[in-house]
Amino acid sequence: xILYDDPISGNGYKVRLAMAQLGVDCELIEVDxxxxxxxxxxxxxxxxxxKIPTLLLDDGRxxxxxxxxxxxxxxxxxxxxxxxxxxxxxxxxxxxxxxxxEPYVAVARFMLHQPDPPDPAVLxxxxxRGYAALDVMDGHLKSHEFFxxxxxSIADIxxxxxxxxxxxxxxxxxxxxxxxxxxxxVRGRPGYVPMAPAD
Numbered sequence: 001x002i003l004y005d006d007p008i009s010g011n012g013y014k015v016r017l018a019m020a021q022l023g024v025d026c027e028l029i030e031v032d033x034x035x036x037x038x039x040x041x042x043x044x045x046x047x048x049x050x051k052i053p054t055l056l057l058d059d060g061r062x063x064x065x066x067x068x069x070x071x072x073x074x075x076x077x078x079x080x081x082x083x084x085x086x087x088x089x090x091x092x093x094x095x096x097x098x099x100x101x102e103p104y105v106a107v108a109r110f111m112l113h114q115p116d117p118p119d120p121a122v123l124x125x126x127x128x129r130g131y132a133a134l135d136v137m138d139g140h141l142k143s144h145e146f147f148x149x150x151x152x153s154i155a156d157i158x159x160x161x162x163x164x165x166x167x168x169x170x171x172x173x174x175x176x177x178x179x180x181x182x183x184x185x186v187r188g189r190p191g192y193v194p195m196a197p198a199d
Contacts, residue, residue, distance in 0.1 A: 001024075001025075001026045001027070001055060001056060001057055002028075002029055002055070002056040003016070003019075003026050003029070003053055003054075003055050003056075004029050004031050004043070004046065004052055004053065004054040004056070005029070005030065005031060005052050005053045005054075006030065006031055006032060006033045006052050007030060007195075007196035008195075008196050008197070009033070009052055010102075010106055010161035010162040010165065011053060011066040011106075011161065012053040012066065013161045013195040013196075014066045014069075014070055014158055014160075014161045015053045015066055015069050016193060017157050017160070017161070017192070017193060017195075018070055018074060018079065018154060018157050019073060020191045020192070020193040021157075021189065021190065021191035021192070022074070022077055023191065024073060026055075031043065031052050033051075033052060038052055046062050047062055047064045049064060051064060053069060055069050055072070067094045067097070067098060067154075067158055070094070070158060071154065073154075074154045078151070078152075079152070080153065081151065083149075086148065086149030086150075086151075089148040089155075090147075090149060090153050090155045092148065092155075093147045093148050093158070093159065094154065094155055094158045096133075096136070096159075097155075097158045097159050098158075100129075100132075100133045100136070101130070101133040101137075101159065101162065101163075102162055103126075103129075104126045104127070104130035104132075104133060105130040105133065105162045105163065105166050105169055106162045106169070107126050107169075108123060108126040108130055108169030108170055108171070109162065109165060109166070109168045109169035111123055111126065111169075112170060113168070123170070126169075127169070127171065130166070130169065130171055134179060137159065137178075138177070138178045141178035141181070145182075145185070146185075147159060152186075152189065156182075156186060157186075160186045163183065164183050164186070164195070165195060
């Protein structure tokens, strides 16, 4: 398999972390999104949506969208529950990550690492909604070790990616004791690999 990815992408990091923890070998081809390398005709033939990560399977088929790739990799492994409710619980948190977390925590991080300063009002809105997501996560983790199905899963990987670098988006995680305990737990799991810094 070949993974097309940008090292600073949290969405790509989800896939790299899952692969490392599952012991999946994969060739990595770095694609610089800031230089428009996902908009070239060659890349668009691979993924018409022009985004990373994109996983090229051994049979020539391509798979995009980070959470779809996580499911493909994790199905049948300890990172994916066996029971139907547990699977739905994992998907619930992965949808939360895509709709209530990533658009704010990740986008604030992206805005603060651009050459031009961000619009203060837009950044403030992203951070306000990002904190709302972190509040939900901390509340859940006060009574749960992991996010779904009573076990470590791809839901944790999906949420870990941008949460553990939330400070790069201007977020202060100091008050989130449960989130910080969970972050430390994820970092201590076998096969853990770090994410490339944004700078």
